[in-house]
Amino acid sequence: MKLLGEHLLDEEHVMIRETARRFAETEIKPNAMQWEEAGSYPRELHRIAADTGLLGVGFPEELGGAGGGALHLVMCVEGLMRGGSTGVTVGLGTHQIALPPLLHIGSREQQQRFIPAVLRGEKLAALAVTEPGAGSDVAGTRTRARRDGDHYVVEGEKLYISGGTRADELMTLVRTGDDPHGGLTFLLIPRASEGVQVSAPLRKTGWWASDTAEIRFDQVRVPVERRIGPEGAAFLALMRNFQMERISLAAYGVATAAIALEEAMRWSRERRAFGRPLTGFQVTRHRIADMATTVESARVFTLTVAAALDRGEYRVREVSMAKNIAARAAVEVTHEAVQLFGGLGYMRETLVERLSRDARLLPIGGGTEEIMKEIIARELDLRGASR
Amino acid sequence: MKILAMVKRVVDPEVKVKLTGDAQLDPSILDYKLNYFDEYSVEEAVRLKESGAASEIVVVCIGSGDAQKEIRTALAMGADRGILVETDEADRLDSLTKAKLLAKVVEREEPGMVLMGKLAVDSESNAVGQMLAALTGFAQGTFAFKCEVDGDTVTVGREVDGGTSDVKLTLPAVVTADLRLNEPRYASLPGIMKAKKKPLEVIDPDDLDADIDLDEPAIEILGYELPPQREAGEIVDSVDALIDRLKNKAKVL
Numbered sequence: 001m002k003l004l005g006e007h008l009l010d011e012e013h014v015m016i017r018e019t020a021r022r023f024a025e026t027e028i029k030p031n032a033m034q035w036e037e038a039g040s041y042p043r044e045l046h047r048i049a050a051d052t053g054l055l056g057v058g059f060p061e062e063l064g065g066a067g068g069g070a071l072h073l074v075m076c077v078e079g080l081m082r083g084g085s086t087g088v089t090v091g092l093g094t095h096q097i098a099l100p101p102l103l104h105i106g107s108r109e110q111q112q113r114f115i116p117a118v119l120r121g122e123k124l125a126a127l128a129v130t131e132p133g134a135g136s137d138v139a140g141t142r143t144r145a146r147r148d149g150d151h152y153v154v155e156g157e158k159l160y161i162s163g164g165t166r167a168d169e170l171m172t173l174v175r176t177g178d179d180p181h182g183g184l185t186f187l188l189i190p191r192a193s194e195g196v197q198v199s200a201p202l203r204k205t206g207w208w209a210s211d212t213a214e215i216r217f218d219q220v221r222v223p224v225e226r227r228i229g230p231e232g233a234a235f236l237a238l239m240r241n242f243q244m245e246r247i248s249l250a251a252y253g254v255a256t257a258a259i260a261l262e263e264a265m266r267w268s269r270e271r272r273a274f275g276r277p278l279t280g281f282q283v284t285r286h287r288i289a290d291m292a293t294t295v296e297s298a299r300v301f302t303l304t305v306a307a308a309l310d311r312g313e314y315r316v317r318e319v320s321m322a323k324n325i326a327a328r329a330a331v332e333v334t335h336e337a338v339q340l341f342g343g344l345g346y347m348r349e350t351l352v353e354r355l356s357r358d359a360r361l362l363p364i365g366g367g368t369e370e371i372m373k374e375i376i377a378r379e380l381d382l383r384g385a386s387r
Numbered sequence: 388m389k390i391l392a393m394v395k396r397v398v399d400p401e402v403k404v405k406l407t408g409d410a411q412l413d414p415s416i417l418d419y420k421l422n423y424f425d426e427y428s429v430e431e432a433v434r435l436k437e438s439g440a441a442s443e444i445v446v447v448c449i450g451s452g453d454a455q456k457e458i459r460t461a462l463a464m465g466a467d468r469g470i471l472v473e474t475d476e477a478d479r480l481d482s483l484t485k486a487k488l489l490a491k492v493v494e495r496e497e498p499g500m501v502l503m504g505k506l507a508v509d510s511e512s513n514a515v516g517q518m519l520a521a522l523t524g525f526a527q528g529t530f531a532f533k534c535e536v537d538g539d540t541v542t543v544g545r546e547v548d549g550g551t552s553d554v555k556l557t558l559p560a561v562v563t564a565d566l567r568l569n570e571p572r573y574a575s576l577p578g579i580m581k582a583k584k585k586p587l588e589v590i591d592p593d594d595l596d597a598d599i600d601l602d603e604p605a606i607e608i609l610g611y612e613l614p615p616q617r618e619a620g621e622i623v624d625s626v627d628a629l630i631d632r633l634k635n636k637a638k639v640l
Contacts, residue, residue: 011456015463015579022573053576066576 004296005303013075016057016068020079023052028083035209036354039201041088043124043166049092050121054080058096058244059103064116070244070306074251081255084351086358087209089252094163094210096248098125098171100241101186105229114169114188126167128158128189128215129238136371138235139180141173143217145187152176152187152227154195154220164213165201167191172217173234181235186228195220206357242367243309243316246323249366250302253326256362257295257333260355264288264337278340287340291333298322298329317379320372327362327369334359388499388536388558389443390432393489393519394425394461396454397509410610421457424504426464427564430571431534432502433465440536441500443467447492449485450477455587462582463574469587470496472595479604484597486518491595493523498559500541505530505563516563526556532567 009017027048028035035041049055057072059065066072073096080089095118102111117123134140143156154174164170170189177183191198199214229237265288268278278284302325305318334356338345345352363369398404398412399420405413421429435441444466448454451473458469472488474480480488493501501523506513520527528534528543532551535542542555546565574582592601623629634640 011459012579012583014456015460015574015582016576019573019576019579051575052573053578056576061577061580066580068576068580 003299005300008303008307009071009075012068013071016072017075017079019052020054020076021082022079023049023054024080024083024089028080028085028088032083032085032088032209033349036085036087037208037348039208040211041085041091041209045088046092046121046124048121050119055092055095055121056119059099059115059119063111064119070247070309071303073244073248074302074306077248077251078255081252081259084259084354085209086252086256086355087207090207091163091210093248094127094167095119095125097241097245098127098163098167098169100244101171101228101234101237102188104237104240105186105233110188110225110228118169123168124163124166125169125171126161126163126213128161128164128170128172130158130160132157132159136368138173138184138238141175141184143172143174145174145176145185145222147176147224148221150224151221152224154187154189154217154222156217158213158215158217160202161213161215162210164191164215165198165211170196170215171228173238176231179232182232184234184238185231186234186237187222188226188228189217189220189222193220193222205360206354207361243319245366246319246372247302247306247309249362250298250305250319250322250326253323253328253330253359253362254295254299254302256330256355256359257291257298257326260330260334260337260352260359261288261291261295263350263352263355264291264333264340268340284340287336291336294329294333298326302326317376320367320375320379323367324363324369324372324376327359330355330359330362388435388441389445389496390435390441391493391496391498391501392425392429392432392444392446392461392466393501393503393515394429394446394448394457395422395504395507395509396420396448396450396457397422397507400508404611404613406611406613410612412611419453419457421460422504422507422509424506424508424564424566425461426504426571427566427568428502428504428562429461429464429466430569431531431562431564433572434569435500435534435536436465445470445496445498447489448472449474449480449488449592451475452589458587459582460574462585462587463578464572465578466585468585471587471589472592473589474592474601476601476604478608479606480601481605482512482514483518484599484601484605486515486522487597487599488592488595489515489519490522491597492590493519493525495595500536500558501525501561502534503561503563505565516561520561523559523561526558526560527562528554528556528560529563530565531562532565534562534564534568 053066056065057068057076118125145152145154172187172189175183176185195218197216201211268284271278302322305322308315337352338356341352396419399418402418407413432444446458446461446466446469448458449472503516530546531543532546533544539558545552
């Protein structure tokens, strides 16, 4: 069925989605179950994805990227999710949050040195910001970098780092000064550095195929030329990518909900109970009608906001809304889909079971639902809202 | 060698079409795609170019302005430029009229080879390739699962009833693609971005001076109807019952 939001897309967007979908259906889908259960996928997949150019969305052509903006990224996620594995899609995209500081405040030389290799799928990059004592509250970052000649010496701990167990480069947020925000700096630390201790992949509710790490930095010496931008510039650089990260998380939500809806519809037509298909019951039809309403409204809203970002508009409020609407849609629709599948929906063999676990992170990761609400409230000029 | 790849914009076969009250296709749910078989021919053309056997690939389409999307898709796969013979009446042009229009494009472009799908998945006529070969005097190799160029010849492996056969043709030739010819690539993102900048020429069919009458198309579309609903099958419990049903219900015995 042709969906309502399609009018916001041009032929380039549609082609990108098609390329991502075909890549996902050829390379991911046949292996999704196995990779999810194994908690990992072959590193080689990055190279194959790079050949299609999918890793380069949002990066300039002179750095080996494919260009494009928010809608391109949304299309990419929509297409890749057709592989049926949030974990793999996330794993292929960790550089989308790890590399932007290089784009925003890195030197030309640093960009040339680090970005093309990642976009070619040869190197993997991860963003290391969250700490045991600092999640949404980035100002609470305690990992310290002390200057020692032409090196920094890094001491501290990072947690829940997506792609962290096998990333070659860690875009690491460190404290070089005491100012809560102005004292934060990015260092690009090779995982192979002496003193970097990476845990085994953490065991999670969902996103199994994507590895998540706990990383300790024990007196790690990092050359000064691996500092990205000046000291104290990290917080703003981090903020600058929030809108893209959140609109792409909204896309994950929309895709998760849309696939769960399709699965639920297929199942409800096939499955018979009390002498008729599930769709023969009004309660099923109404449930699916609600699910479809949720999916379509989340999708139209997300695409509309992405298109506005691509026109260069300031849409912090709406991006935060999109993230919440879509994350909520994913949680609700996957919940309903599992309910329609009944016992089978609780079995690991079904896609809706996996999606329902994967969806749970969406209101948490990349800025929690509560933080989004604070931002929306602030943008609405509500008194008492933070900052 | 220059290759012309003929492509068609068709209703996405995966879309479940709906009809409007006046028996027309409901446009609100229609989606269009590059005809599957033409994807194989474009892919083959790109491979011939990559192997050095071809130097330029020109994508040709007869269709409405919207068909630029399908041409761009082929350009994104690796073709060099596009030609759209623009008409809003493409659905009303019969195979021979289309072949005559394409023959004029062939006359203008003088390709060494024309590659096209063996049929379009909407009309399923399987006729334009053969007619085009006849009109241009080109050799023809149809239902190709293999297409090997060697100097001024091409060897086409064909799928025929009961097996396969090879024909060796002297170029120029028309080759129509079957399913097993290759595995079409999906366009890469750099390919998609580059496709935007590749030249796409729009031609008025009247300017081609073909021996056709576009004001009186041979096809008039009176309306569409969905195939009749199939009745549920029946499981019989004996051979006698089966024969009885075949005789008295299906009336085939």
